[in-house]
Amino acid sequence: xxxIVGYTGHRKAHxxxxxxxxxxxxxxYDSCGVALPGxxxxxxxxxxxxxxxxxxxxxxxxxxxxxxxxWATVGRPTIENAHxxxxxSGNIAIVHNGDIDNFVSIREKxxxxxxxxxxxxxxxxxxxxxxxxxxxxxxxxVVMAISELQxxxxxxxxxxxxxxxxxxxxxxxxxxxxGENEQFVASDVPAIAEKTPNVIFLEDGDIAVLSPEKPDIFxxxxxxxxxxxxxxxxxxxxxxxxxxxxxxxxxxxxxRVLQDSIxxxxxxxxxxxxxxPSLISYNKPDNIFISACGSAYHAAxxxxxxxxxxxxxxxxxxxxxxxESLKNVSQNDWGIFISQSGETADTIAAARIARNAGYTTIGxxxxxxxxxxxLVEFSxxxxxxxxxxxxxxxxxxxxxxxxxxxLTLSCSQIPVSQLYSxxxxxxxxxxxxxxxxxxxxQFKEIGKWLAKYDNSYLIAKxxxxxxxxxxxxxxxxLAYQHAExxxxxELKHGPFALxxxxxxxxxxxxxxxxxxxxxxxxxxxxxxxxxxxxxxxGDLSLISPIVDIAVKVPSSDPMFMPIINxxxxxxxxxxxxxxxxxxxxxxxxxAKSVTVH
Amino acid sequence: xxxxxxSQAIVLAAGxxxxxxxxxxxxxxxxxxxxxxxxxxxxIEALVANDIRNIVIVVGYQxxxxxxxxxxxxxxxxxxxxxxxxxxxxxxxxxxxxxxHLEDQFLVVQGHNWIAADTIKDLLxxxxxxxxxxxxxxxxxxxxxxxxxxxxxxxxxESPADPITPWVNTGTYLLDKSIVDHLENExxxxxxxxxxxxxxxxxxxxxxxxxxxxxxxxxxLHILNGLxxxxxxxxxxxxxxxxxxxKGPVKIDKNSIIRANSYIIGPVVIGEGCEIxxxxxxFPYTSIGNNxxxxxxxxxxxxxxxxxxxxxxxxxxxxxxxADGVTLGPRFTAKSDFASVINENNTANISTxxxxxxxxxxxANVSIKAGVLLGHGATIxxxxxxxxxxxxxxxxx
Numbered sequence: 001x002x003x004i005v006g007y008t009g010h011r012k013a014h015x016x017x018x019x020x021x022x023x024x025x026x027x028x029y030d031s032c033g034v035a036l037p038g039x040x041x042x043x044x045x046x047x048x049x050x051x052x053x054x055x056x057x058x059x060x061x062x063x064x065x066x067x068x069x070x071w072a073t074v075g076r077p078t079i080e081n082a083h084x085x086x087x088x089s090g091n092i093a094i095v096h097n098g099d100i101d102n103f104v105s106i107r108e109k110x111x112x113x114x115x116x117x118x119x120x121x122x123x124x125x126x127x128x129x130x131x132x133x134x135x136x137x138x139x140x141x142v143v144m145a146i147s148e149l150q151x152x153x154x155x156x157x158x159x160x161x162x163x164x165x166x167x168x169x170x171x172x173x174x175x176x177x178x179g180e181n182e183q184f185v186a187s188d189v190p191a192i193a194e195k196t197p198n199v200i201f202l203e204d205g206d207i208a209v210l211s212p213e214k215p216d217i218f219x220x221x222x223x224x225x226x227x228x229x230x231x232x233x234x235x236x237x238x239x240x241x242x243x244x245x246x247x248x249x250x251x252x253x254x255x256r257v258l259q260d261s262i263x264x265x266x267x268x269x270x271x272x273x274x275x276x277p278s279l280i281s282y283n284k285p286d287n288i289f290i291s292a293c294g295s296a297y298h299a300a301x302x303x304x305x306x307x308x309x310x311x312x313x314x315x316x317x318x319x320x321x322x323x324e325s326l327k328n329v330s331q332n333d334w335g336i337f338i339s340q341s342g343e344t345a346d347t348i349a350a351a352r353i354a355r356n357a358g359y360t361t362i363g364x365x366x367x368x369x370x371x372x373x374x375l376v377e378f379s380x381x382x383x384x385x386x387x388x389x390x391x392x393x394x395x396x397x398x399x400x401x402x403x404x405x406x407l408t409l410s411c412s413q414i415p416v417s418q419l420y421s422x423x424x425x426x427x428x429x430x431x432x433x434x435x436x437x438x439x440x441x442q443f444k445e446i447g448k449w450l451a452k453y454d455n456s457y458l459i460a461k462x463x464x465x466x467x468x469x470x471x472x473x474x475x476x477x478l479a480y481q482h483a484e485x486x487x488x489x490e491l492k493h494g495p496f497a498l499x500x501x502x503x504x505x506x507x508x509x510x511x512x513x514x515x516x517x518x519x520x521x522x523x524x525x526x527x528x529x530x531x532x533x534x535x536x537x538g539d540l541s542l543i544s545p546i547v548d549i550a551v552k553v554p555s556s557d558p559m560f561m562p563i564i565n566x567x568x569x570x571x572x573x574x575x576x577x578x579x580x581x582x583x584x585x586x587x588x589x590x591a592k593s594v595t596v597h
Numbered sequence: 598x599x600x601x602x603x604s605q606a607i608v609l610a611a612g613x614x615x616x617x618x619x620x621x622x623x624x625x626x627x628x629x630x631x632x633x634x635x636x637x638x639x640x641i642e643a644l645v646a647n648d649i650r651n652i653v654i655v656v657g658y659q660x661x662x663x664x665x666x667x668x669x670x671x672x673x674x675x676x677x678x679x680x681x682x683x684x685x686x687x688x689x690x691x692x693x694x695x696x697x698h699l700e701d702q703f704l705v706v707q708g709h710n711w712i713a714a715d716t717i718k719d720l721l722x723x724x725x726x727x728x729x730x731x732x733x734x735x736x737x738x739x740x741x742x743x744x745x746x747x748x749x750x751x752x753x754x755e756s757p758a759d760p761i762t763p764w765v766n767t768g769t770y771l772l773d774k775s776i777v778d779h780l781e782n783e784x785x786x787x788x789x790x791x792x793x794x795x796x797x798x799x800x801x802x803x804x805x806x807x808x809x810x811x812x813x814x815x816x817x818l819h820i821l822n823g824l825x826x827x828x829x830x831x832x833x834x835x836x837x838x839x840x841x842x843x844k845g846p847v848k849i850d851k852n853s854i855i856r857a858n859s860y861i862i863g864p865v866v867i868g869e870g871c872e873i874x875x876x877x878x879x880f881p882y883t884s885i886g887n888n889x890x891x892x893x894x895x896x897x898x899x900x901x902x903x904x905x906x907x908x909x910x911x912x913x914x915x916x917x918x919x920a921d922g923v924t925l926g927p928r929f930t931a932k933s934d935f936a937s938v939i940n941e942n943n944t945a946n947i948s949t950x951x952x953x954x955x956x957x958x959x960x961a962n963v964s965i966k967a968g969v970l971l972g973h974g975a976t977i978x979x980x981x982x983x984x985x986x987x988x989x990x991x992x993x994x
Contacts, residue, residue: 256665263888386671435956
C-alpha cells in the first residue's frame with residue numbers, strides 16, 4: 001500500500017490518474033489499478049507491476065476516478081490484493097494507503113453480516129464498512145466507517161452515482177490539488193504538481209468532499225478552512241543525463257551536494273561553522289537523540305561518532321521503528337529525525353513520541369513541505385536537489401552526513417588549532433569526492449569480481465563502521481547480494497565461522513591510528529582463506545602484500561573519510577549489481593519512501 | 598526555404614584538447630572554465646537564446662564531467678541527450694555517432710568554441726544548408742579556409758593560410774540529413790561537406806561578425822576570459838566587510854564574503870561560498886571559482902582560478918591559470934614574465950604566468966617561473982623555485 005490518486009473534473013480521468021500514479025511509483029510498484037464509473041457498476045482496471053502496462057488499455061471515458069500503486073504489506077503482491085477495492089454492490093470503490101490495525105475484527109463482523117471479500121488486505125474492509133452504512137449519505141457513511149478504524153490511512157472513495165470524491169487522512173500523507181472546475185488528490189505533490197500549483201495539505205482527522213468546483217473540508221464534521229500553498233512545478237521527469245541508471249547519476253551529483261552543503265557555512269577568518277539558519281536562535285543542546293531508518297540511520301551513526309568526538313553533550317541514536325516510548329526530557333534536549341522523503345512513517349511516529357516527551361524536535365529531510373517538516377519545530381533541508389529518483393539512497397545519504405558534520409561543528413568547542421585543518425579538509429571534500437568518482441574503473445573491476453559471490457562481509461572500525469553498514473545495504477538493495485557488516489574486532493567472536501574461500505571480505509582501512517588493528521584483522525581473515533579487498537587511504541606498500549586487491553582512495557581528515565569511503569562502496573555495489581544484471585533503480589520488493597509502519 | 602523550423606543542435610564535445618595540458622587531464626576541453634562557466638555553457642546558452650532547445654551533445658573524453666554539469670539540461674532551459682563517440686576520430690565521425698538522433702534539419706556547433714548568440718542567429722537566418730564563415734582578419738588563423746564564390750561554398754581548403762580566400766570556417770553548420778551518407782570513412786566534417794558539394798549539392802556560406810573564439814593553448818583562456826568578463830554586469834555584491842573597495846563590474850555569487858579592506862577592480866567574477874581577504878587585492882580579468890579561500894595580503898591580476906582553491910597569505914599571482922583543488926602555501930609567487938611557449942610548430946615569446954593542474958599542493962615560499970606547467974596532483978615542498986615543467990603526480994622535495 002503506497003500511493004493514491006483521485007480526480008474529478010471535466011477531463012477524462014483515466015490518463016490523469018495514470019500519469020499521477022507513474023509519478024508515485026517511488027512509493028511502490030508491486031501492483032497498480034484505477035477505478036472509474038462504469039455503465040452499471042464501477043469499472044476496475046488493475047495489474048501487477050509498473051503503471052506502464054495499464055496505459056495500453058482502451059481509455060475509459062469517465063470524468064472522475066481514483067487510482068493506486070501498491071507496495072505490499074498486508075497481503076501478498078497479487079492481482080487479487082491490488083487496489084482499488086469495491087463493496088459487494090460494486091457501487092463504491094476505495095483506494096487506501098496506510099495500515100488498519102483492527103481490520104481482523106472488522107472483517108469478521110462484516111463477514112458475519114454477509115459481506116464477500118476478494119482479497120487478504122486490510123484495505124478491502126473499508127469499502128464494505130462504508131457499504132454497511134449505505135442508508136446514510138455517502139459523506140456521512142464514510143465518516144461513520146472511518147470512526148471505526150484504528151491505524152493510519154489516506155483514503156479516497158469513489159461512488160458510481162456521484163462525481164464527488166470523498167477523501168480522508170489519518171497519519172498518512174494526502175494533498176488536494178485545486179484546479180479550475182477540477183480537483184485532484186494524491187499521496188504526494190509530484191503526482192499533481194504539473195496539473196496545478198495550488199495545493200492543500202490535509203491535517204490528520206480531516207475529511208474532504210471533492211466536487212469539480214471546489215473541495216469542502218471537514219474536521220470532526222465541522223467545515224474548516226485549510227491554507228492553500230503555491231508549489232511551482234519542477235520537472236519530476238528528470239532524465240538520467242546520459243547515465244544508464246538514476247543511481248549512477250545521483251552518485252555523480254555528490255560533489256555538488258557537498259559543495260552546496262558547505263557553501264556559506266564555513267569561515268576561516270572567524271574560524272568555525274555557522275549555525276543552520278533555522279537553528280540560529282537556539283542554544284546548544286544538553287543532549288541529542290537521533291532517530292531514523294535505513295540509510296538515514298547509518299548517517300545518524302556516523303553523526304553520533306563525530307558528535308561524541310567534538311562535543312561534551314551525550315548523543316543517542318535509535319532505529320525509528322524501535323521507539324515505542326521516550327522518557328520526558330527538557331527542551332534543551334534535541335530530537336533529530338532524518339528522512340529523505342520526510343514521509344517515512346516510522347520516523348514520523350518517533351518524532352511524534354519525542355515531541356510529546358518534551359524534546360525540541362528537528363527534522364532533516366530533502367523534501368520541504370513533507371509530513372515530517374510540518375510536524376517538527378525546526379527543519380533542516382538537506383541539499384540533495386533535485387529529488388533522488390533511485391530507490392537506493394546515495395546523494396541524500398551523503399547530504400545527511402554532511403549536515404550532521406556541520407551541526408556538530410556549529411555546536412562544538414574545538415580548539416582553533418585543530419579547527420583550521422578540519423575546516424580546510426571540509427572545504428576540500430567536494431574536490432576529493434570528485435577524485436573518488438574518477439577512480440570508477442578500479443571500482444568497476446572490484447564490483448565485477450564481487451558479483452561472482454553470493455555472500456560478502458564488510459569490516460571497519462570506528463566512524464567507518466556505519467559506512468560498512470551502508471555499503472552492505474547497497475549490496476543488498478542493488479545487487480541482491482547477502483552482505484553483512486561487522487566491526488573488525490567482532491568478526492572473530494562468531495562470524496569467523498562463516499569465512500571460506502567463497503566469502504569475500506571488504507575492509508575499510510583508514511590511514512592513522514586504526515590502520516594496524518585493521519591489518520591484524522585482515523591477517524586473521526586471510527589465514528581462513530577468505531579473499532580480502534582493502535579500501536584505504538593508507539600506505540599501499542604495507543597493505544597490498546596482505547590483501548587480494550587494494551585500492552587507494554583520496555585522503556582526508558580521519559573523521560571525514562566516511563564521505564570518500566561511502567562513494568567507493570556505492571560504486572562497487574553499483575558495478576556488482578550491474579554485473580549481476582539487477583534492476584538497479586527499482587529493486588524488487590522495495591519502495592523509495594516507506595509510508596507504512 | 599528559411600530555416601526557422603530548426604529546433605535541434607548537435608554539439609561536438611568529445612575532444613580532449615591535449616595542447617591545453619595540464620588543464621585537460623581531468624576534464625575535456627569543453628569544460629574549461631571561462632568567467633566561472635565552462636566554455637560549453639556559453640554554447641548551450643547561445644543555442645537556447647535562439648530557441649534551439651533540443652540539444653544532442655556528442656561526448657567522449659571524460660564524458661562524465663559534461664554529463665554531471667549539464668545533466669538533462671533542466672537548469673539551462675534545454676533538453677539534453679548524450680551520445681558517446683567511442684574514439685575521438687574527428688568531427689565527421691562525431692556527427693555519425695549522433696546519426697540516429699538527427700532531425701531532418703539541425704545545427705552542428707563546436708562545444709569548445711565560445712560563440713555569441715548572434716553568430717547562431719546569423720546562421721539560422723540563412724538558407725539551408727549553410728556553413729558559418731568569418732573573416733581571417735579577425736585573427737582566426739588556426740582554422741580551415743573556405744573558398745567562397747557568390748555566397749556559395751566551392752570547397753574547404755586544407756591550409757588555414759591559403760591566400761586565395763579571406764574566409765575561414767567557424768565550425769558552425771546548418772545541415773540536413775543528406776550529410777549522413779557522406780560521413781562514413783571521413784574524419785573531418787569539412788571533408789564530408791566537400792564530398793557533398795561534389796555530388797552537386799549547394800552549400801551556402803554565411804559570413805558572421807559575431808564574437809567567436811577558440812581556446813587552443815592555455816594563454817587563449819586569458820583572452821576568452823577577458824572577452825567574457827568585459828561583458829559582465831555587476832550584481833552589486835552585498836556581503837562586504839567595512840573598508841572593501843569595489844570598482845568596475847564585479848560579480849560575486851551567493852554565500853561568498855569579502856573581508857575588510859580588500860580592493861577589487863573589475864571586471865572580476867567570484868563564485869559561490871568563497872572567503873576573500875582581509876586586505877586582498879584583485880585586479881581585472883580575474884575569475885575565481887566556487888569555495889575558494891584567498892588569505893590576506895595577496896595580489897591577483899588577470900588570473901583564472903578554479904574551484905576549492907586555497908591561496909595563502911602574501912602570495913602574488915599574475916597571468917596564471919589554476920585548476921581545481923589546488924593548495925598554495927604562504928608567499929607563493931607566480932609572476933608574469935616573458936617566456937617562450939609552444940605555438941604550433943615553433944615557439945613564441947609572450948608575457949605569461951604559469952599553469953597549475955588540478956590538486957597540486959605547494960608548500961611555503963615557492964616561486965614558479967613564467968611559462969611553467971605543473972601537472973595534476975604534483976606536490977612541491979617549501980622553498981623551491983620551479984623553472985621547468987613538473988610531470989603529474991610527482992613530488993618535488
